[in-house]
Amino acid sequence: MDRRQFLSFSAASIFLTACGGGESSAPEVTPPLIDNRPDTGVVSKLTNEQWQTLKDNVLGRVILPTDEQPYSLARLSFSTRFDHIYPQAVVKCANAQDVQTAIRFAKEHELHIAPRSGSHSYGGYSTTEGMIIDVADLNDISLQGDIATIGSGARLTDVYDQLTQQGVSIPAGSCLSVGIAGLTMGGGFGVVDRAHGLTCDTLQAVEIVTADAEIISCDANNHSELFWALRGGGGGNFGIVTQFKFKAHEANGITVFEANFSFDDFEDVFAVWQTLAEQWPNEMWAQCLPTWVFGGPRVNVRAFCLNPAAEAETLWQNFIAQTGATPSSNTQSTSSYRSVMLGTCESNVASCHLSTQFEGGTMQRSAFGASSDFFNSLIPPAGVRALKAEIEQQNSDGHNGMIIMNLLGGKIDEIGEGETAYPHRKAIVSAEYYLPLHPSASNAQIDTAQAKQNGFRQVMAPWSTGGAYVNYIDPLITDWQQAYYGEHYQKLQAVKNQYDPTNVFNHGQSILPA
Ligand SMILES: Cc1cc2nc3c(=O)[nH]c(=O)nc-3n(C[C@H](O)[C@H](O)[C@H](O)COP(=O)(O)OP(=O)(O)OC[C@H]3O[C@@H](n4cnc5c(N)ncnc54)[C@H](O)[C@@H]3O)c2cc1C
Missing domain, CATH: 3.40.462.20 (Vanillyl-alcohol Oxidase; Chain A, domain 3)
Incomplete structure (x- = not known):
């Protein structure tokens, strides 16, 4: 962020200003000074044949270090702090079945999984030396009545763009490149939250692939404890969300x-x-x-x-x-x-x-x-x-x-x-x-x-x-x-026990099974 960007606090540019930027250049890579960074778990080096079996079984793309140019971009997070981390593969899922296949493959080969939507995790918890399961291409946005169905890889740019064209919106954040998945599962602050609630407060239903690679839908009546946990429990804890349904509000002046x-x-x-x-x-x-x-x-x-x-x-x-x-x-x-x-x-x-x-x-x-x-x-x-x-x-x-x-x-x-x-x-x-x-x-x-x-x-x-x-x-x-969850931590652990008892989804500050 340069001086001009930092000082340009006009209302029209508030969102872009908040998103950092400046000219990109190759960061100097030094060893991490902070220890409590992503738990990259078991790292195994697989053969080309093994990766080929994954490629043969997904509709989306499996991007490997040998795919030089695509890999050099696909591996990067929003924060340059984690540029020293090289995943063994980035799986760009084309549908929920790809997410299932990727989870099964990672478990079979003992690869640590990092789910990724917009990649803005401050702690770098959507990257890993194992496998990134990237849902960015699951980004369809549609509206039926006042229910907005949003793929878990949608960015806020597209959420605001597509919903406001139809006269509605959902409460969401200020940085347009942020992904809907991380934002929603952590809560979701934005300029209309005193009027309409946090992003997670307008959530009606979630489609998620669990640690058992099962696709389930949860809402207030089905898997209601999981639905509770996905509204504030934070990303990367219970499974990989593929789709959200939100109640939209009218978007007036x-x-x-x-x-x-x-x-x-x-x-x-x-x-x-x-x-x-x-x-x-x-x-x-x-x-x-x-x-x-x-x-x-x-x-x-x-x-x-x-x-x-x-x-x-x-x-x-x-x-x-x-x-x-x-x-x-x-x-x-x-x-x-x-x-x-x-x-x-x-x-x-x-x-x-x-x-x-x-x-x-x-x-x-x-x-x-x-x-x-x-x-x-x-x-x-x-x-x-x-x-x-x-x-x-x-x-x-x-x-x-x-x-x-x-x-x-x-x-x-x-x-x-x-x-x-x-x-x-x-x-x-x-x-x-x-x-x-x-x-x-x-x-x-x-x-x-x-x-x-x-x-x-x-x-x-x-x-x-x-x-x-x-x-x-x-x-x-x-x-x-205590800081993130207060008295809710124990209940979150109970949900973790039920849906991910072996801690398939883990990072440096993830909820542990009880
Ligand atoms: C510049 C900037 C501005 C921001 N502005 C706001 C703001 O206005 N309001 C606000 O509330 N927050 C804001 N944030 C914080 C933002 O909400 C969080 O960083 C959020 O977690 C990012 O979500 P993501 O999908 O982009 O990130 P990711 O890094 O992709 O994901 C974040 C976490 O969720 C997990 N995850 C990702 N996708 C999935 C999935 N499909 N299923 C399960 N787990 C998943 C990841 O593994 C990771 O642990 C801002 C962040 C930045 C960097």
């Missing part, structure tokens, strides 16, 4: 507000901003983003509103007035849902895919460190001061960074704590500590960034819940079972 403040005003702005979770109607969602990069820290606040623009404007201007601060800019615009979600991609959807994954795609991979926190109560002045002091310290140490704080509550909190595996229903604010680096950053630089971001969790521990978002999976969190 969105009014976007955005204001920039001096960092001197951070405490005043944040103190008021966090109260909006209780004050604003569910139709209004907001982010507070302290950023420290290229010229010192500053604060950006933005709101995405589904209610009438006049009502939203009154509430937004009240918020600005309550802070007592004078923003250096304060803008407002109303656009179609499609324009807001796709931004500049609206006119060229094809290019808004990763260049490594799609012909014609221009989005670049990224290097970054990230961690997260949740807050169930207002952060008191001492906590905000501690956050500010840490930002100032990192800035004066020469580290760039940003904190992406989402306003939660609303519909997310209206769903019972036990209804899905997602455990952070009571949180009013989430924080993602994010340090973007140039894609050519070395692994040592990325690991330093990761440690810095994880360090925010210790700073904020007196006020946070101790929870962390499984979709911002952080290999440095040691009590991850």
Whole structure:
């Protein structure tokens, strides 16, 4: 990410900005400094004849290291941190039967499996030195009534593009290259989640291939415990999902507000901003983003509103007035849902895919460190001061960074704590500590960034819940079972026992059978 991208926080470009990028160049490969990286399991080297039997039995493609150009792209994750990992094969499945065949083959040959959709796992858990089972080509999207059927390999670019053309959408995330599978199974934060719930909250049914290579459909009545676990339990734990069914909502206009403040005003702005979770109607969602990069820290606040623009404007201007601060800019615009979600991609959807994954795609991979926190109560002045002091310290140490704080509550909190595996229903604010680096950053630089971001969790521990978002999976969190799942971990283990008792699907922070 270069300076221009980092600073271009206009509402129209919010999504692309969040997706990193910059010119791609070959990363310097250094040995990993962080140990708790993907458990690559048993590694076996198979013969060409053995691979041929797999090729003969799948409709999709089996990409091997000998397929030089396709392999050099197919093996890569979104994060450049995992470029040193070379899978023995990437199986690009064409249907659920291919997934079955690939699972059987991997088990027979004791190959570690990494399921992959969009490849954005922060921990690199969708790559392996065994076999990547890639569902990217299972990307059909269709709509019947208000039920959207979405293949597990669909990217958010295509989800927003195809659904909004039909006047509907689902609540989903802000980075267009993210895959629907990882996003949904971890929860799914996005700009309409206070109004419509998390991505997983609109899920109606899932088709999944289990560790026994059986295709099953689960919903509220069939395999209901598994359906519960797939809504917040995180990807890569229970099987390989091939298809989701979501309840779609009408995609009407969105009014976007955005204001920039001096960092001197951070405490005043944040103190008021966090109260909006209780004050604003569910139709209004907001982010507070302290950023420290290229010229010192500053604060950006933005709101995405589904209610009438006049009502939203009154509430937004009240918020600005309550802070007592004078923003250096304060803008407002109303656009179609499609324009807001796709931004500049609206006119060229094809290019808004990763260049490594799609012909014609221009989005670049990224290097970054990230961690997260949740807050169930207002952060008191001492906590905000501690956050500010840490930002100032990192800035004066020469580290760039940003904190992406989402306003939660609303519909997310209206769903019972036990209804899905997602455990952070009571949180009013989430924080993602994010340090973007140039894609050519070395692994040592990325690991330093990761440690810095994880360090925010210790700073904020007196006020946070101790929870962390499984979709911002952080290999440095040691009590991850509690952090990602809280009291739900035991029930998740019971589901794991039932559907994957021998732990076929495992990674560095995967749910273990009880
Ligand atoms: C730049 C960026 C922006 C982001 N923005 C948001 C945001 O706005 N909101 C939000 O909530 N999150 C966001 N995320 C986090 C994102 O939701 C997670 O990284 C998510 O897990 C990515 O899903 P994926 O399918 O792209 O990744 P993958 O790496 O393919 O998968 C993630 C995990 O799920 C497993 N998995 C993948 N496919 C399947 C499958 N079919 N069946 C079973 N398991 C599977 C993988 O093995 C891995 O463990 C962002 C991430 C990045 C890098």
